Every structure is written in C-alpha cells, then in structure tokens.
Amino acid sequence: DVKVTQSSRYLVKRTGEKVFLECVQDMDHENMFWYRQDPGLGLRLIYFSYDVKMKEKGDIPEGYSVSREKKERFSLILESASTNQTSMYLCASSWLDTQYFGPGTRLTVL
Amino acid sequence: SQKIEQNSEALNIQEGKTATLTCNYTNYSPAYLQWYRQDPGRGPVFLLLIRENEKEKRKERLKVTFDTTLKQSLFHITASQPADSATYLCALERAGGSYIPTFGRGTSLIVHP
Numbered sequence: 001d002v003k004v005t006q007s008s009r010y011l012v013k014r015t016g017e018k019v020f021l022e023c024v025q026d027m028d029h030e031n032m033f034w035y036r037q038d039p040g041l042g043l044r045l046i047y048f049s050y051d052v053k054m055k056e057k058g059d060i061p062e063g064y065s066v067s068r069e070k071k072e073r074f075s076l077i078l079e080s081a082s083t084n085q086t087s088m089y090l091c092a093s094s095w096l097d098t099q100y101f102g103p104g105t106r107l108t109v110l
Numbered sequence: 111s112q113k114i115e116q117n118s119e120a121l122n123i124q125e126g127k128t129a130t131l132t133c134n135y136t137n138y139s140p141a142y143l144q145w146y147r148q149d150p151g152r153g154p155v156f157l158l159l160i161r162e163n164e165k166e167k168r169k170e171r172l173k174v175t176f177d178t179t180l181k182q183s184l185f186h187i188t189a190s191q192p193a194d195s196a197t198y199l200c201a202l203e204r205a206g207g208s209y210i211p212t213f214g215r216g217t218s219l220i221v222h223p
Contacts, residue, residue, distance in 0.1 A: 004153075031209065040118075042215035043154075043199070090153050097142055097209055099201075101153030 003027070004102035006091050012108045019078040021105050023091030031094040032074035033058075034066060036087040037104075043090065049074055081109045112137050114214035116200055122220045123190060131185040131217050133200030140203040143176055143183050144211060148197045154213075157198075158185075190221045 007022035025032065033048040035058075045058030047066040055066050063085060067075045074093075078085055086109045091102040115134040123129050133143070142161045146154035160167045160176045160183070167174045173186040187194050197218045201211035 033210070040215070043213040045210065048210060092153070094209065097144065097159055097203070097211070098156050099146075099154075099211065100156065104151065104153050106151070 004091060004093055004100050006089075006102040006105050008105050009103060010106050010108075012110065013078075013081050014110055015082060017078075017081045017109075019081050019107065019109075021076040021078075021089055021091075021107070023074045023076070023102055024072050025074075025093035025100070026072065027093065027095070027100070028071065029093035029095055029100075030071070032068065033092040033094065033099065034064075034074065034076045035090045035092065036060070036085075037090055038087050046076065081107075083109050085109050112140070112202055112204065112212050114200060114202060114212060116198075116214040116217045118215065118217070120218040120220055122222065125191060125221055125223050127190055129187040129190045129194065129219055129221070131198050131200075131219065133183040133185070133214055135181050135202055138205055139178050139181065142203050143174075144201040145172075145174060145183075145185050146199040146201060146213075148199060148216065150197075154199055187219070190219075192221045192223050195219055195221050 004025045034046040035043045037043050049055045049068045065077045089105045092099040113136040144159045145157045148154040158174045160174045171188045175184045197216040199216040200214040
C-alpha cells in the first residue's frame, strides 16, 4: 500500500513565523502535491512537483513556497505565517491519475 | 476553468438503502472522473476512476456512471451501512491532460442505523 506521511497532525504557530510542513511518500512516485482544504472552499492546489528540484504553481501559491530535494520528500514553506493561512494542509503523491493523500496537518496561526 | 457542482447539503439515508450522490460539471469534458472518500480530519482516499469512454464502473457495493452528454456522474452505494458515512469528493481531470485533478467540494453522506 502507498503510504504518505506528514510531519505533524496539529500545529500552532504565531503570525510572522516561518513554518515548514514536511511530506514523505514511500512509493517512488514522481508527482507530489500540496493542497489546503477549508470549509465551503474544498481542496485547493497550492504547488506541485513533477520531479526532484522541479516545482509548479497551483491555483493559490501566494504566501507559500516549496522544496523538493529528494524524490520522496516534498516540503511546504510558509515564509511568514498569517492568520488567513489557518487551514488543513494535505499532501499527496500520484501515480498517473490517482492521488494518494497523507493524513493532513491542521495548522492554526494565532 | 472547470466548475464542479456537488450537493452541499448532507444526504441522510437509512441503513440498507442505496445512496446516490451527484457530480455535475460545466465547460470541457474531462477524459476521466474520480470519486474519493474523506473521513473527518483525514485525507481523501481514492475509490474509483471512470474514463470518458466508459458508461459505468463497479467495485463491490459501489457503482459510478459517467454521462458526458449530461456532464454528470452518479455515485451509488448499495446496501449502505453506517460505516459508509463520510464526505465523498468528485474529481475531474484538468484541461490539457495534466494528470492533476480538480476537486469538487464534496457531499456529506450520513447513513442512519
């Protein structure tokens, strides 16, 4: 079975802090994704990566950056956290059309 | 861009009945459509994929239909159980065949014992 893990289930940070969310997959998938999910807005794509050191902006990249130094690891970075970035963050990897999600990180920015 | 419509109101049904969820879309016709299940506080889990040239697909108690004329997919769970209670997300291929789906907002299903 594909396993996607995320570094934290719950995270509380202060406004202005730099925040790192880590994601690791164990299936050698080339494609990895970061989404945020908010009530009433559904899943929105922040960034994705087709390969190591490659990244592409998704639908809502503002305020975020990513890093992919190794194939299995994809990090989401909030350079200066703001209260409107309080959300559930979901990482996924994919094989062709199918996405495999991690358990999510619920981030609260105070 | 693609617009996906799923009923925002929860669907409440009795155990043993068939649950039917709807996914409507506008604009272009995607090459595939997927359904995912999401439990509270968890990531979505892939259930089924149906391609544009397939009318229907089944997996155990699940059945998905894909009507490209109506621009609609129906997701059925037969003999529903309380354990089927969850939010079900519809996802469509984005334009350009990028293997990146666009997700609907999901419909909550509540199966009462």
